[in-house]
Amino acid sequence: MIRKIARAILTSYYKPVEKFLEDPIGTQQKNLELLLEHGRHTLFGYEKKFDSIGNAEDYAARLPVMSYEDLRPYLDKILVDKQQNVLWDTPVKWFAMSSGTTQDKSKYIPVTEESLQNCHYRCGYHMLALYAAHYPDTAFMLGKTLVLGGSQQINRIGGDTFTGDISAILMKNVPFWAKRARTPESIALLSDWEEKLEKLTEYAVNADIRAFVGVPSWTMVLLKKIVAETGKPLTELWPNLEVFFHGGVSFIPFQEQYEQLIPSPDMHYWETYNASEGFFGVQYSPESKEMLLLLDNEIYYEFIPKSEWGEERPEAVPLEGVQTGCPYAMVISTSGGLWRYQIGDTVEFTSTHPYLFKITGRTKQFINAFGEELIVENADRALDHACQRTHAKIVEYTVAPVYFDSRHNGAHEWLIEFENQPSDMDLFVELLDENLKKLNSDYEAKRSYNLSLGKPVVKPLQPDTFYNWMKQRDKAGGQNKVPKLSNDRKYVESILAFVSSNS
Template sequence: MAFINSLISLFMQKRLNQIDNFKANPTETQRNTLRELLLTAANTAYGQKYDFKSILTAEQYRERLPIVHYEDIKDLIAQTMEGTQNILWPEDIKWFAKSSGTTDAKSKFIPVSPSSLENCHFRGGKDIIGIVNRLYPDAQVFGGKTLALGGSSEISSTNSNCQYGDLSAILISNTPFWANFMKTPDVSIMLMSNWEEKLERICETTIKEDVRCLAGVPSWFLTLINKILEKTGKSNLHEVWPNLELFIHGGISFIPYREQYKKLLPNPKMKYLETYNASEGFFGIQDDPNDTSLLLMLDYGVYYEFIPTSELGKSQPQALLLEEIEKDVNYALVITTNGGLWRYMIGDTIMFTSTDPYKFKITGRTKLFINAFGEELIIDNATEALRITCEKTDCHILEFTAAPIFMNGGKKGAHEWLIEFETPPADIEQFASILDTELQKLNSDYEAKRLLSLERLKIHMARPNLFNDWLKGQGKLGGQNKVPRLWNDRKHIDQLLEMNSYS
């Protein structure tokens, strides 16, 4: 095992030196990244529209190009999916990461270019190996298999050369053959679309393997872990895989799941490493086990700008360059990528905990949302689903709030809703079933997680004036104060449920 670690150290040393270099020279690294992106895409339709060739500085770039959301460029992406190339990026783009819906679309499709695959997503994966090897030189993790849990892929019906699916499926489909020797289960199983069948096959095949690393979304893995323990009759996962010692996780906050994982993985040798790998790019890696912040990866072909969340309500919010940011300020992330996204508002918010090097924590979304299980339910989905459900059940709503019920003791999670009706439905269970169905129609990620890690949503009927009484108790009754309708934690809904039970 020492030989394998030494070999990895030898091959990764040059790359680790490059990481140390961008940590020491962040501004230069980012300006060079922007210069390369502009030069590469200068002759694309988008590059000609904004005359990329004449943009010489980061300041000029900030002044010249607009900040865009998915809705602003979805027609250009649709043209690319239909086969027209050289619109946003000069390479042929055949892969698109299917992500959660926006205001007026069930799903969005993020271009994944060959450059973004190789120089962003895959470079991030390789860097994880180098960072883990540097942090834990005596670890045994590389002597066995990594169990990666991903999604499925499908071929577009409009263009046989266009494929879309979860980002995880795209990465699995394009992984170099040699890397598959380090992974389990087989690619054919990892790409299965039927989740229940996939879980069964994963359990059957991986139980016999020497699994030493898990990689994926915490909520997804809880479902798999509980199924494996049920099948094997073991009390924790180390009894199944004695050499398991690393969990690489991302996608959602690990905080609500930390205690559950300690029970399922009680061995003190167990290590955890968080990453920030989105459909749009790979952005951060935890490089210090004693610090939960993520290192901002500055040389992946991604150029960053940051909008203070206090600016988001303005018609022309001011974006800051990396060297202009401050610690402990909430920023909306704006990215320019080697996948052809130009000043794109990704929708995530972050806060820097350090500027030497640049390290951050993910703080949430720019819109109200629930993303406890990777479902990315935004307020637009919720209000539209409620509108349709009320029409179908002939009822009217005054106020509502919703929050996650986190997985516990092998049980799936769920969304819990508290609704104050003006005219209640005749059958609250029927109302819940219709609302659940409509949410799945509007949001493909919620639909996928309902098969994976979510039970049908639960609804409580609120007593009259509950929400006003709660706002009054918070000193926020009247004015512009509003009930928090979607929250990614249970702080508010637990207070409201308690008030509802004793009033």
């Protein structure tokens, strides 16, 4: 009876998905109308003359694409001056602290009651609905879900306003019935990473864990610890284990490791695209691995074509203007009070009926030191192929340019932490290079005859190097990510200095 009730609930969650699938452009238009109606009653809306905006064309003409720095003066009015009705016309109770992958200092992303309920939580229901639509016999909701959240560091900054990691905000406000099915927040949101791992291990080995939620890299650290301490395979510890809802970083470098750690044909992996700014996408089917753009979440989307990246006032196209196979930088307007905000992520649509896409990287996380325009997706896929051919497994990696000097041409320096070293390192480097050429024509051109770009320089790192480096920077666990690509040598030099000081 409980299982039937649970399945009926999951089935009901699919109806809103069907609704926006039937009318994606109309849904987006309603989102924009709703956002503008709220925005008209704010300081920002008054300054930008929202009253005279009648349609999407007016909106794009009136407002430039905005960065965090552009919005910061308005955020300070809320954070410092304690004003309300600045960016949104209902109180901002929370600010999600987001370090991203290319910022050292935290950004403060406003979270309103509307964005919490009608974006983050609503899209969580969509995630469950899409998964259950493909696996109607799912029973993970009858057991416990192991959640590896970020830090609980929730700080009151005056009145009823708090700052904290987005996962902490979500777990603090989640309905009571969902709290009962998840890792206790008193454990999941501990600020001390080592203590969190210990407490999660103690909890998990005695629970009927049927699902995971978290970032693949940090969840892998936890699962390996549990296996090491118990001496038991995960399939024995948790015979009902069924699904891992993951996001934050590409799953490609981790997939083989998970499949070996959990060698069960009944184990599923379902990708999500949830950030501090909003919940944008979720895997559409088991086969495609592409994500469905979620459209009824009080977010209005626009997309900047690659030709406009770096322009002082880039032109963006609405959803109906996107084309498949073209890279775009995503721009969002939300019920959290973000207006034409460029979040820094890049996507590529693979379908417009429905709107399916894949994440290709970040506008600020790429290497273009020599005109090669290397993005994260290129790196992930080339590494995956090289690993398969040489039986290698990768824990983490980061890449930076090696600049020209009087003796050498430029190159890319790859710092890689292997779980299994390649059977032949020279072959690994050769395969990595060849696949980057196949995936990226600009890289291939710059590699021609070694004229401007030499072969990749791969430097293997000792086990736990990335983990210890992140820990030293107080960025272990949660949503913190190792930067994959950087157009300068800041991170690579930091890691090499850390290795040298600990050798």
